[in-house]
Amino acid sequence: MEPVSAEHVTAFRRFNRYFTRRIGALDDHYLGQDRPLGEARLLFEIAESAAGVSLRELRSRLGLDAGYLSRMAKALEAQGMVRIAVHPDDNRLRMVELTPAGHIELTEQQRRADALVAHLLGGLTDRQRTDLTEAMTATRRLLRLAAITVDLVDGASESARTCLDAYAADLDERFPEGFDKSDLVRPEEVSADAGAFFVAYEEGRPVGCGALRRLEGGVGEIRHVWVHPDARRLGLARRILDALEREGRRRAFDVVRLDTHAALTEAQAMYRACGYREIPAYVDHVYGDHYFEKRLRD
Amino acid sequence: MEPVSAEHVTAFRRFNRYFTRRIGALDDHYLGQDRPLGEARLLFEIAESAAGVSLRELRSRLGLDAGYLSRMAKALEAQGMVRIAVHPDDNRLRMVELTPAGHIELTEQQRRADALVAHLLGGLTDRQRTDLTEAMTATRRLLRLAAITVDLVDGASESARTCLDAYAADLDERFPEGFDKSDLVRPEEVSADAGAFFVAYEEGRPVGCGALRRLEGGVGEIRHVWVHPDARRLGLARRILDALEREGRRRAFDVVRLDTHAALTEAQAMYRACGYREIPAYVDHVYGDHYFEKRLRD
DNA sequence: GGCACTCTTTGACTAAAGTCAAAGAAATAT
DNA sequence: ATATTTCTTTGACTTTAGTCAAAGAGTGCC
Numbered sequence: 001m002e003p004v005s006a007e008h009v010t011a012f013r014r015f016n017r018y019f020t021r022r023i024g025a026l027d028d029h030y031l032g033q034d035r036p037l038g039e040a041r042l043l044f045e046i047a048e049s050a051a052g053v054s055l056r057e058l059r060s061r062l063g064l065d066a067g068y069l070s071r072m073a074k075a076l077e078a079q080g081m082v083r084i085a086v087h088p089d090d091n092r093l094r095m096v097e098l099t100p101a102g103h104i105e106l107t108e109q110q111r112r113a114d115a116l117v118a119h120l121l122g123g124l125t126d127r128q129r130t131d132l133t134e135a136m137t138a139t140r141r142l143l144r145l146a147a148i149t150v151d152l153v154d155g156a157s158e159s160a161r162t163c164l165d166a167y168a169a170d171l172d173e174r175f176p177e178g179f180d181k182s183d184l185v186r187p188e189e190v191s192a193d194a195g196a197f198f199v200a201y202e203e204g205r206p207v208g209c210g211a212l213r214r215l216e217g218g219v220g221e222i223r224h225v226w227v228h229p230d231a232r233r234l235g236l237a238r239r240i241l242d243a244l245e246r247e248g249r250r251r252a253f254d255v256v257r258l259d260t261h262a263a264l265t266e267a268q269a270m271y272r273a274c275g276y277r278e279i280p281a282y283v284d285h286v287y288g289d290h291y292f293e294k295r296l297r298d
Numbered sequence: 299m300e301p302v303s304a305e306h307v308t309a310f311r312r313f314n315r316y317f318t319r320r321i322g323a324l325d326d327h328y329l330g331q332d333r334p335l336g337e338a339r340l341l342f343e344i345a346e347s348a349a350g351v352s353l354r355e356l357r358s359r360l361g362l363d364a365g366y367l368s369r370m371a372k373a374l375e376a377q378g379m380v381r382i383a384v385h386p387d388d389n390r391l392r393m394v395e396l397t398p399a400g401h402i403e404l405t406e407q408q409r410r411a412d413a414l415v416a417h418l419l420g421g422l423t424d425r426q427r428t429d430l431t432e433a434m435t436a437t438r439r440l441l442r443l444a445a446i447t448v449d450l451v452d453g454a455s456e457s458a459r460t461c462l463d464a465y466a467a468d469l470d471e472r473f474p475e476g477f478d479k480s481d482l483v484r485p486e487e488v489s490a491d492a493g494a495f496f497v498a499y500e501e502g503r504p505v506g507c508g509a510l511r512r513l514e515g516g517v518g519e520i521r522h523v524w525v526h527p528d529a530r531r532l533g534l535a536r537r538i539l540d541a542l543e544r545e546g547r548r549r550a551f552d553v554v555r556l557d558t559h560a561a562l563t564e565a566q567a568m569y570r571a572c573g574y575r576e577i578p579a580y581v582d583h584v585y586g587d588h589y590f591e592k593r594l595r596d
Numbered sequence: 597g598g599c600a601c602t603c604t605t606t607g608a609c610t611a612a613a614g615t616c617a618a619a620g621a622a623a624t625a626t
Numbered sequence: 627a628t629a630t631t632t633c634t635t636t637g638a639c640t641t642t643a644g645t646c647a648a649a650g651a652g653t654g655c656c
Contacts, residue, residue: 004419006412008427009415009416011435012415012419012430013325013412015434015437016321016322017327018438018441019317019441020318023314023441024317024318024322027310027311028318029311036641036642036643037643038643038644055604064644065646066603067605067606067607068643068644071605074605090603090652090653092653093602093652113311114304114307114311117302117310118302118307120310120444120445123444124443124444125300126303128444128533132436132444133310135434135437136313136433136437138429138433139430140312140313140316140317142422142430142433143317143320143430144316145421146418146421146422146426147321147418148421203320235426334613335612335613336612336614337612354633354634362614363616364633364634365617365635365636365637366613367634368635369635369636372635389623390623390632390634391632
């Protein structure tokens, strides 16, 4: 990992300070309510989950104390903003959802926040607004990418299975011939000496994966590089690939190989851009239309 | 003013939400202290004002209750973080400044915040970090510009005088022959029917100005368009020019004229870019090397 | 049916954040 | 010199935000 220059750190902090102080406060979505912040936050979180949400879920999402949450929810109920009901299948759980009055309040709040933002943007020309939107999009994309971690995990772990399931479902949809799960690596193929499995997490949620498997001798095989639809176009696949190659070097592999399906054109372009070159089939994979390899040492 | 499209508002709010929730909290400069937030904020604000600052000033900057502030300041003094002394010229005022211990604490805090940011940026390649810095710079530039208001003020007001003084000092430095204040418009030349004076404010602070004066008939004259060094390269001069032209149209001027000094090359470029064309001298201004005009109606 | 566990509620706290008004000391205006 | 205003301090509050532990109700598992 390259060292981070002081200049970038300073620029980041300058932006951060400006934004949180001057702008963030402006469009606080808890804005303009005559309601304590904790309650406003809770109400907003309830509104986010359209079909009702359990106290348990809210507790973990907002990181609140059970007693504190219980009381706040009751306060919102007393104000007519939410309805609290017992979960149909589990009588221990309490489900919360907005009442029509709660919806009205939140819509009004949203309207006010929109108006504030529109007023701020009113000071710019349309061209400048477009530039601003673009700059913000780029900023957000890079910050998201930076905040994602790529970790080595057990191939049998829940995160790994979640990713592989999503990967399989994804391919099943994209391949004309469908995708059969039996093609997936088994946990023991990516454990200990046999290989490795990486999962990318964004805010604790698995949003991508990649597997490395030992073939004969100094050859590794990369498989199942996948990125969740919500996390695409950030440059995450490259980071996963990076992690896999680093792991390959650590294991003293001379070369890594991989195969990819004809339907995955973006993937092929990425592999080429990352220094992979197409080679003849080194094995007969069911879904392998193109085979690539990259030397890890020179 | 062009209407603000919903798309821009949405993009803005999406960014805002992401940033304040996920990133802003991360590099909170009040971070990692075993000190209540209010105190941390106060300490930081005291540190910002190098040579000591009055409680009065802090009160208005932070918007705190006098009693609350008094107590917090005393608490910081008891902890050895600040020194409180009576103002030498006004015994009602209390001046606060950091002690060496206070400096040490703040430096340490800064170091920790830097480390956190460096860790976050560590997830990006150097190229991506550069892109991020650029995107943030662009975002900040446009947000600053958006947040600046350009207001019609009395030419004799304090804001107007502040700007004209700074303008005069600025030109005195830039013109080889210096600048004599007698060239400035008098308040009565930009009041009521005679003309108008605009001041640009950023967070309440005057950061730019521009004057409009009636010449004969349907001709207006633009003078003293100036932007504070801190607010340059934002596109503010254009906004001031816009406001002056709008005012000119409101006053049914057919045309506005202006003159500029040879030393102000950027200004000339801007006027041309804004639709002004160079004309022969319409009057003999002491510092006028180039004369421009723009028709306000067609 | 009993046991461990989960989820929520309740009571009893604490610390932080902030408000309000009265009063004292000093400066400024008349 | 007197009145008014400014700035700070102090006392007496309130609200918000949060913690901790005990207890009650319900589930899942053997």
